[in-house]
Amino acid sequence: MIKHHTDYSLLPHNTFGIDVKAAHFVEFSSVEDIKNIAGKLGDTRHLVIGGGSNLLFMSDFDGIILHSAIKGIEVVAEDDDSLLVRAGSGINWDEFVAYTVEQGWQGLENLSAIPGEVGASAVQNVGAYGVEAGDLIQSVECVSLSDGSGRVFTKEECRFAYRHSIFKAEEKGKHIVAYVTYRLNKKGKFVLTYGNLKEQCEALGGVNAANIRRAVCETRAAKLPDPAEIGSAGSFFMNPVVEASVAERLKSDYPSMPTYPAPGGIKLSAGWLIDQCGWKQRSSETVGVYSKQALVVVNLGGATGKDVIEFARQIQASVKEKFGVEIFPEVNVIE
Numbered sequence: 344m345i346k347h348h349t350d351y352s353l354l355p356h357n358t359f360g361i362d363v364k365a366a367h368f369v370e371f372s373s374v375e376d377i378k379n380i381a382g383k384l385g386d387t388r389h390l391v392i393g394g395g396s397n398l399l400f401m402s403d404f405d406g407i408i409l410h411s412a413i414k415g416i417e418v419v420a421e422d423d424d425s426l427l428v429r430a431g432s433g434i435n436w437d438e439f440v441a442y443t444v445e446q447g448w449q450g451l452e453n454l455s456a457i458p459g460e461v462g463a464s465a466v467q468n469v470g471a472y473g474v475e476a477g478d479l480i481q482s483v484e485c486v487s488l489s490d491g492s493g494r495v496f497t498k499e500e501c502r503f504a505y506r507h508s509i510f511k512a513e514e515k516g517k518h519i520v521a522y523v524t525y526r527l528n529k530k531g532k533f534v535l536t537y538g539n540l541k542e543q544c545e546a547l548g549g550v551n552a553a554n555i556r557r558a559v560c561e562t563r564a565a566k567l568p569d570p571a572e573i574g575s576a577g578s579f580f581m582n583p584v585v586e587a588s589v590a591e592r593l594k595s596d597y598p599s600m601p602t603y604p605a606p607g608g609i610k611l612s613a614g615w616l617i618d619q620c621g622w623k624q625r626s627s628e629t630v631g632v633y634s635k636q637a638l639v640v641v642n643l644g645g646a647t648g649k650d651v652i653e654f655a656r657q658i659q660a661s662v663k664e665k666f667g668v669e670i671f672p673e674v675n676v677i678e
Contacts, residue, residue, distance in 0.1 A: 345379065346370040346412075353408065357395035358458055359651065359674075360574025360642045365408040372412040372433070374484075377519050378491035380409065389488070390677065391519050393463035394435070397576055399674045401648035411462055413521055416442060425528050427481060432462030432520045436469070444552045448527040450479045452555040453534055456563040458570060458577065462520035466510040468503045472559055473537040477503025479525045483510075485518035494518065505605065506581055506673055538562075566636045574642030575633065579655060580613040581673045593666060613662075613670045614638035620661040630654040652676065 351368035388406030411433035420427040453474035464476040483496045535541040543558035590609035603610040618637040629646035633639035
């Protein structure tokens with residue numbers, strides 16, 4: 344079923360709480376719906392959104408916002424060690440993670456409490472606590488917005504990288520994600536390398552998927568704002584990856600600076616860099632840095648997209664001046 348609204352408020356569809364409207368808001372619940380929509384879009388400006396947890400609208404959207412309501416979770420294959428789980432793109436991400444943990448399936452527990460929907464996990468390659476969605480995604484079923492044809496992208500074709508996929512590169516805006524299939528484990532293959540996650544689980548009674556999920560949820564709740572209470576997009580900036588020589592130089596000047604091995608170099612903590620520049624709890628009239636996590640930019644009430652971007656640029660400039668390192672927004676800015 345296709346639902347079509349005009350002059351539609353996007354306030355419930357962006358966690359930053361930016362009060363803008365869409366000329367048209369269209370929600371679909373099947374692949375056939377997407378094919379019908381694709382045949383009518385033409386050259387009309389359009390944007391596909393999920394839970395809106397990674398969006399920053401700069402103004403009203405004079406076009407069509409497309410949103411998935413495709414549901415359904417099914418096991419499509421399994422063996423003694425693992426199984427393939429296919430999920431609809433419109434399913435709430437954390438509810439999906441909770442369901443997999445309840446079923447005794449392992450792999451997604453580190454990605455608990457991340458806002459958004461299943462479809463966005465493939466587009467953004469969401470990640471946390473040493474795990475990325477792309478580590479587990481096996482395929483992504485899409486429908487072309489140009490002609491309504493179906494295409495299945497394999498894990499390799501998705502070209503997953505840190506907070507990146509082919510859907511943010513050359514295939515950006517060309518497809519709608521309908522289903523995502525993940526390979527999950529039946530036996531313990533837990534990732535406990537991030538922070539004190541292992542110790543937290545042991546304190547909860549032992550290492551298992553349920554306790555990992557509980558520990559992650561508690562940690563995120565302690566340092567990240569609830570979007571229902573304070574508008575934000577979670578981590579506003581991506582952690583920068585620099586050459587090893589740059590990391591070594593900075594480490595000699597700042598011995599307490601955290602560093603992590605990463606493809607192509609060394610990953611630095613953007614939150615740490617921002618904190619060292621004295622930004623935690625600083626604010627303008629409508630925008631600020633969250634008191635418990637310097638990586639989070641928050642809407643203090645009534646902020647516009649322009650307010651947020653201007654504030655973020657000040658943070659970027661101070662990090663560049665102090666450390667010689669550029670940090671870039673993780674949030675998707677919609678002009």
